[in-house]
Amino acid sequence: MTVPPVSPVVVADVLDALPPRLRKRVDASLARVAEWTVTVDGDTAHVALDAETTLTWTLHGGALTSADDLACSCLLAPKCLHRGIAVSAADIASDAEVTEVTEAAAEADTEPAPDAEPASGSERAAAAALWDACATVLRAGATGSGAVVRAGLLRAVHTARVAGLYRASANGLRIAAALAAARAGDSSFDRELLTAELVDLMLLCQDLRTDTGPVAELRGTARREYRPIGSLRLYGLCTEVIVSGSGYSGVVTHLVDADGVLWTVPAIMPGGAERISAAASGPVAIGESGLSQRELGRAGLLLSGGTASPDHRLGAGKAVRAVAASAASWTDPPLAGLWAQPLPDQVSRAFQADTRPEGDRPAGADLLFLDGTVLGTAGGALRVATDTTDVDLVGEGERARENLRLLASAAGVRLRFVARLLPDRPGTAVALAVAGDLDLPGNLRHHVDLGLDRLQRSHVAGDGTRELPPRPEPAERVPRPVRPLENVLHRVALGGRAVAAISSADRDVAALTRTGLTTTADVLADLAAASRDRGRDAFGRVVRDTGDDFPFAWLRAGLHVREFTRAAARQAWLPATHP
Incomplete structure (x- = not known):
């Protein structure tokens, strides 16, 4: 059993109480937790570290909510390394996550705050603290953000939540979890996801600090509003x-x-x-x-x-x-009307929804309703010919992939699909459900949920499986022209400012300029210059940088890559709907 989860502010409070010499030892000592045996008795948890030392948690709601509720029996407590190791290795308890799971039992039909109300002083201060914490993460990188950096971020997260910045605090918790995964060498760590989260949070903090945009939307809500x-x-x-x-x-x-x-x-x-x-x-x-x-x-x-x-x-x-x-059924109203919308209009609707905040996207805005004839398989995907163009359908999960492989034998059969658009793969979507000329049993009336149900060979008729060539040039997630800038973004998120400072971007800047992407070249040059611009004292030693030049340069680069990628993906998808 692992140690109980802790509130974000507990990590910061415990580590702040440690002497500097012990803080430096926390990261190197986290492996000890794997040898601990945790016993939970009601609202109390115990860990016997040795014959004379015991850690005791007093839990509230299954989590440690105060640093005073973590006691150690050693002589150095409460300023002991044992407490620092325990909170640094624990998962972070998030009220927002609990709300997502149990919101049906505690639904609040509350009205949102008036949007015209500006951000308060405490909200701007909390946003500034989160911005500074993110800037510290950028300077150190995920691999260099140890327990102390992560604790500073968690304290800023707690401050934001107390100030009512629920959207920002939830984003900060996801970044803290990613940093912990990176330090632990967890395979779940994704540097691209960390980069995207940092860009979103820093942009959100900047908008809150400057009262830019609808404040109610920037704040978010503690519970989903119904x-x-x-x-x-x-x-x-x-x-x-x-x-x-x-x-x-x-x-x-x-x-x-x-x-x-x-x-x-x-x-x-x-x-x-x-x-x-x-x-x-x-x-x-x-x-x-x-x-x-x-x-x-x-x-x-x-x-x-x-x-x-x-x-x-x-x-x-x-x-x-x-x-x-x-x-x-899918052929009866009102469901039949979903398939009446032309595919180009459906694609445009899906890309418009992608620019909206996640909690404000209408349900099904990114769904495609496809009516077409099965052509066969192409590079592992099921290719379907609609009235407008050919679309490749892929499955998420082994059950869905098995069902699509079986449907590939229905060449020449006309089917209807519900699918989710993949914006970074033009002409490709994730198939969710299917109906049409299938011999389905009573328990599969109307349609088949591809991720849940299991198709049988007897359910499918057709001319057999046909192998088709894959699309000649599969679209990449990031267009090649922006790849040099994105690589620098990811390197900074992973290794910190020093990684960008020691590498030269002159060749990439020149290449981007030759291809006509002068704005991208300027953004890359600014980021490279900001990463190398370090202040020094009278003895030539690098002084601690607390300015915003480097974080702003990195954020501008992140926004440029994000918007360029979205625009390029949209331009690549829309032609796929016009033969």
Whole structure:
């Protein structure tokens, strides 16, 4: 058993109490935790380090919420290395994460704060503290951000949450978790994801410091906000499997109302892929319909007194009533109307949604509704010919990939798909569900959820599998012209400022200038210059840099790469919908 989770501020408080000589030893001593045996008795946890030393946690809600609640029996306590090792190795308890899992039981129908209200002084101060913490991470890099740097970030996260900056604090916790994974050599660490999180958080902090943009949106909310939506007649569309990299999994059922508007009912819980089956078979939390998530995707629902968040996630408050109702097939209204929208318009809608904050994206905005004929397999993908163009469909998860391989034998058969657009792979989407000319049994009425259900050979008719050539030039996630700048961004996020300072960017700047990307060349040159511009004292020693020149140069580069990549991906996808 691992040590219990701790609140973000506890890590900072415990490490701040340590003498400097002990702080330096914390990172090198974290491996000791693997040898500890943790015993939990109610709200108390114990670890016997040796015959004379014991660590004792007093827990609240399963987590350590105060530094005073962690006691050590050694003579140096509370300024002992044992406490520093314990909190540095512990997972960070996040109220936001708990809310996401249990929000159905504690739904709050609250009105958001007026958007015209400017950021307060405490909010701007908290945003400035988070900005400084991120700047420290950039200067040190993920590999150089030890327990002390991470503790400073967690203290800033706690300050932001106390000030009501819930969006920023949640982002900061994800960065802290990534730093811990990088230091531990965890395979889950992704430097590209860390770069993206740092860009998002630093931009958010800058907007808060300068009162730029809608403040209510910048603040975020402690709990997902649900507002009354009245009564709805809903029809099940499909059930999607979710496995996130942050340790959550489950399913999301997509529903459609009489006007063709998409809504979702999630069942997400901590755990890996092994929790998917339980989530799919579990009861729907809304009302007392008696339906499971899997059944809801093929049934209907009468909802009264309903509530929903801005992204159309249905709430499960006590006043909500829901009963099972008849279903509709994909060829009947209102579901049939989803396939009536031209594919180019669907692609444009998906890219527009990608620019909106995650919590404000309408449900299903990135879904594609494809109606076409199966051509065969192409590079491991199922190629389908729509009226506009050919689209390659891939699966997420072994079950979905098996089903798509079986559907490849249905060459010449016309099918309908629900798929999720992949913005960085033009002409390619993730298939979620399928219906059409298939001989399906009663338990698979209307459609097949590719991540949950299992197709049999007897369900599929066709002319057999046809092997087709893959697309001649698969699109890359980042266009080649911006690759030199992105490489520097990732190197700084991983190794810190010194990594960029010791390498020359002159050759890449010249190459970008020759290709006409003068703005990209200027951004790269500015970042390289800022990384080398270090102040020195009278004896020539490098002094500690606390200015914003380098963080601003890195942020400008990150924004440039992000927006260039989005624009290039959109331009590459849209031609794929026009033969």
